[in-house]
Amino acid sequence: MSTRPLDGTIVLDLTTALAGPYATLLLAGLGARVIKIENPLTGGDSSRGNSPYVTREGLRLRRLDEVDMSLSMMLRGRGKESLTINLRTDEGRALLKELAAHADVLVENYSAGVTERLGIDHPRLRETNPRLVYTSISGFGAQGLPEGGGKAMDTIIQALSGLMMTAGQPDDPPVRLGVPVGDLVAPLFAVIGTLAAVLQARTTGHGQHVDVSMLGALTSLVAAEPFDALESVGIPLRTGPLVPRLAPFGTFESKNGWIALCAPTDALAASVLRAVGREDLLTEDRFATRDARVANADALHAIIGDWIRSRTNEEALSGLVAGGVPAAPVRSTAEAVRDPLLLTRGEVVPLSHPEYGEVADVYGSGIPFRLSGSDTTLDRPAPALSQDTERVLKEFLDYDARTVDELRRSGVI
Amino acid sequence: MSTRPLDGTIVLDLTTALAGPYATLLLAGLGARVIKIENPLTGGDSSRGNSPYVTREGLRLRRLDEVDMSLSMMLRGRGKESLTINLRTDEGRALLKELAAHADVLVENYSAGVTERLGIDHPRLRETNPRLVYTSISGFGAQGLPEGGGKAMDTIIQALSGLMMTAGQPDDPPVRLGVPVGDLVAPLFAVIGTLAAVLQARTTGHGQHVDVSMLGALTSLVAAEPFDALESVGIPLRTGPLVPRLAPFGTFESKNGWIALCAPTDALAASVLRAVGREDLLTEDRFATRDARVANADALHAIIGDWIRSRTNEEALSGLVAGGVPAAPVRSTAEAVRDPLLLTRGEVVPLSHPEYGEVADVYGSGIPFRLSGSDTTLDRPAPALSQDTERVLKEFLDYDARTVDELRRSGVI
Numbered sequence: 001m002s003t004r005p006l007d008g009t010i011v012l013d014l015t016t017a018l019a020g021p022y023a024t025l026l027l028a029g030l031g032a033r034v035i036k037i038e039n040p041l042t043g044g045d046s047s048r049g050n051s052p053y054v055t056r057e058g059l060r061l062r063r064l065d066e067v068d069m070s071l072s073m074m075l076r077g078r079g080k081e082s083l084t085i086n087l088r089t090d091e092g093r094a095l096l097k098e099l100a101a102h103a104d105v106l107v108e109n110y111s112a113g114v115t116e117r118l119g120i121d122h123p124r125l126r127e128t129n130p131r132l133v134y135t136s137i138s139g140f141g142a143q144g145l146p147e148g149g150g151k152a153m154d155t156i157i158q159a160l161s162g163l164m165m166t167a168g169q170p171d172d173p174p175v176r177l178g179v180p181v182g183d184l185v186a187p188l189f190a191v192i193g194t195l196a197a198v199l200q201a202r203t204t205g206h207g208q209h210v211d212v213s214m215l216g217a218l219t220s221l222v223a224a225e226p227f228d229a230l231e232s233v234g235i236p237l238r239t240g241p242l243v244p245r246l247a248p249f250g251t252f253e254s255k256n257g258w259i260a261l262c263a264p265t266d267a268l269a270a271s272v273l274r275a276v277g278r279e280d281l282l283t284e285d286r287f288a289t290r291d292a293r294v295a296n297a298d299a300l301h302a303i304i305g306d307w308i309r310s311r312t313n314e315e316a317l318s319g320l321v322a323g324g325v326p327a328a329p330v331r332s333t334a335e336a337v338r339d340p341l342l343l344t345r346g347e348v349v350p351l352s353h354p355e356y357g358e359v360a361d362v363y364g365s366g367i368p369f370r371l372s373g374s375d376t377t378l379d380r381p382a383p384a385l386s387q388d389t390e391r392v393l394k395e396f397l398d399y400d401a402r403t404v405d406e407l408r409r410s411g412v413i
Numbered sequence: 414m415s416t417r418p419l420d421g422t423i424v425l426d427l428t429t430a431l432a433g434p435y436a437t438l439l440l441a442g443l444g445a446r447v448i449k450i451e452n453p454l455t456g457g458d459s460s461r462g463n464s465p466y467v468t469r470e471g472l473r474l475r476r477l478d479e480v481d482m483s484l485s486m487m488l489r490g491r492g493k494e495s496l497t498i499n500l501r502t503d504e505g506r507a508l509l510k511e512l513a514a515h516a517d518v519l520v521e522n523y524s525a526g527v528t529e530r531l532g533i534d535h536p537r538l539r540e541t542n543p544r545l546v547y548t549s550i551s552g553f554g555a556q557g558l559p560e561g562g563g564k565a566m567d568t569i570i571q572a573l574s575g576l577m578m579t580a581g582q583p584d585d586p587p588v589r590l591g592v593p594v595g596d597l598v599a600p601l602f603a604v605i606g607t608l609a610a611v612l613q614a615r616t617t618g619h620g621q622h623v624d625v626s627m628l629g630a631l632t633s634l635v636a637a638e639p640f641d642a643l644e645s646v647g648i649p650l651r652t653g654p655l656v657p658r659l660a661p662f663g664t665f666e667s668k669n670g671w672i673a674l675c676a677p678t679d680a681l682a683a684s685v686l687r688a689v690g691r692e693d694l695l696t697e698d699r700f701a702t703r704d705a706r707v708a709n710a711d712a713l714h715a716i717i718g719d720w721i722r723s724r725t726n727e728e729a730l731s732g733l734v735a736g737g738v739p740a741a742p743v744r745s746t747a748e749a750v751r752d753p754l755l756l757t758r759g760e761v762v763p764l765s766h767p768e769y770g771e772v773a774d775v776y777g778s779g780i781p782f783r784l785s786g787s788d789t790t791l792d793r794p795a796p797a798l799s800q801d802t803e804r805v806l807k808e809f810l811d812y813d814a815r816t817v818d819e820l821r822r823s824g825v826i
Contacts, residue, residue, distance in 0.1 A: 052642065176673075189601070192443075204416060336632050348636045373613070373622075
């Protein structure tokens with residue numbers, strides 16, 4: 001087995017649902033040993049109870065057997081070990097602290113303030129392990145909810161970030177994106193912050209608290225383009241499928257689907273006109289310069305739209321792409337995740353059930369970068385609840401079988 | 414000055430436009446010294462020529478003065494130094510190789526294959542610097558364009574990733590998101606890969622190639638939820654502003670805006686009904702259980718929608734939030750980036766021009782995580798083209814003023 005960037009790094013994973021588990025999934029892909037700590041009373045991570053489930057007979061809305069596993073857990077639990085601890089007990093919290101003394105990183109996504117109340121926040125755990133990197137993902141940051149603000153969920157974060165008003169037309173309702181970017185962007189920044197803090201800890205010997213807000217993370221991406229400043233100088237944001245100021249530019253309906261096309265420069269616009277058989281327009285005043293094309297965007301888009309509408313995606317694209325125009329089909333998620341190139345690169349991977357293997361035709365996120373000197377495959381399926389409890393407690397704390405048994409009987413693990 | 418995670422790390426930045434420069438911006442925020450290498454013949458990074466510009470008089474579509482700077486560069490150039498090298502000359506490439514011997518990281522976002530043709534790809538630079546981490550961001554990955562595929566631009570990546578089909582209603586056109594997530598997600602993974610490779614290099618002494626595809630990065634996020642599997646068991650994806658299967662859930666129009674509301678559980682749904690003054694419905698068969706609410710989602714959404722429509726955002730939210738319902742206003746990007754909480758946390762920051770300061774009311778991305786033991790402020794404004802050339806060449810390669818002058822006259826720098 002090749003070396004991995006986080007080989008030998010121990011991560012305690014106190015996360016549930018999506019944002020936190022996605023962060024620790026990426027750390028597992030980088031080679032960290034991720035020990036997922038789940039609540040024994042509630043059935044563990046809430047994702048274990050998300051319908052649908054992978055059963056021996058494929059995907060079903062309800063479990064047919066105890067070993068059936070939710071698709072969410074199959075996806076997010078890969079490469080992790082499962083240990084149960086009841087953190088509402090004094091013994092459970094003491095156990096967590098003992099484990100934290102052996103860890104390099106802890107990741108949690110409780111609501112702000114919960115780890116303090118439980119007595120397992122960064123200041124407390126740092127006492128026994130000063131080099132611990134302690135990463136928190138919460139809705140609005142470690143300081144808690146804003147005045148008059150409600151709880152965070154993906155849709156709430158999308159609404160507050162401004163993202164919903166960057167799609168559609170001016171009079172359209174806000175556009176809720178199905179991809180839960182409110183949940184998914186924060187963990188990317190959490191991993192960046194965690195890796196940075198691990199680097200620093202290796203130099204200084206001191207860990208630190210990495211505090212990530214879902215709203216801050218997504219809004220910082222929205223702020224990567226200064227949309228309101230652009231609008232103030234007449235560059236509108238909500239222009240729907242077409243973008244007049246870059247014409248020809250946007251998505252167009254064909255006989256059997258939609259294609260996207262981007263030709264904001266003179267050279268690309270000329271290629272488009274040649275591809276649609278209208279070389280004659282190249283020298284026409286209405287379309288000869290970028291300013292002219294922007295002024296006559298509707299006419300230009302109508303000409304191109306008519307040509308595409310009478311062709312299939314394949315017919316339209318072969319001409320455009322041959323001419324060097326950036327153009328592509330608009331794909332469904334089902335098509336996108338089965339793209340052979342992405343499967344080869346491991347950016348998307350087929351998911352397998354720990355017992356049934358690849359029984360359902362389901363795909364999930366891989367690690368979307370390739371390291372020439374290292375492997376980032378997530379090939380260990382998600383764990384059953386508590387499957388590693390005994391082994392982990394033996395290995396880290398030298399607990400014998402009797403002690404583990406007592407802890408289990410008394411509801412600590 | 415506090416220690417930063419990447420203090421002492423030298424990054425050579427061969428990127429232009431958005432995806433690459435955003436990656437190196439984040440590295441600068443982590444404390445790396447980022448030396449931006451720009452083409453002296455073309456006026457440097459294409460972002461320098463993106464209208465609008467910040468002028469002494471505020472934001473303008475055209476430059477009024479030579480020191481006026483594009484908003485794009487003001488945002489993406491922060492914390493970087495600027496050095497010009499003409500990589501089309503033999504001397505320019507030799508110069509880059511000499512600098513690379515002193516660097517820890519190189520980031521580039523040329524089209525796949527370009528660095529090989531220039532003779533500055535990873536295998537070449539590794540010869541003189543085996544510990545160099547070499548990060549490439551391209552449309553589809555280092556192997557180049559897929560068969561029959563066109564070039565990558567943000568909209569093309571959005572189309573191919575499946576993302577566009579995760580918003581809107583079933584018969585709506587694909588939804589192009591204004592936030593350029595095709596450009597912005599890849600750099601997040603590039604930074605994760607780079608930091609991981611830096612960690613590994615510090616252990617092994619060996620750098621590696623980090624190969625990130627824009628399509629792979631965005632599609633891996635889309636694949637974090639198995640949408641097509643969910644649809645196969647009757648959980649539809651494109652449901653527009655409302656989500657019947659989680660009812661009450663979605664965005665609702667008020668007298669003066671829109672609000673988002675998420676109440677998929679019994680307790681939250683009850684809170685919503687109490688807030689809208691319809692406690693009487695709590696025990697009604699149509700709404701008493703989650704299954705019932707899903708079956709009668711239209712009726713439930715209509716009742717809530719009517720209540721919200723006759724109130725302002727503020728009126729509707731005060732009742733909902735007081736009842737513990739996750740609810741929030743749908744904000745414009747202009748409102749979102751001016752949120753005092755986010756400005757305090759540094760997730761969004763006001764932008765300043767190197768000479769004029771904060772003359773325009775413009776905001777940009779900060780580093781969206783807080784490190785308790787380190788500072789991630791990007792407080793050095795973007796550099797003028799080539800402003801650091803002489804100093805950098807003196808410092809790293811001990812070039813004297815005459816040598817620099819000759820290189821400049823011969824068009825190498």
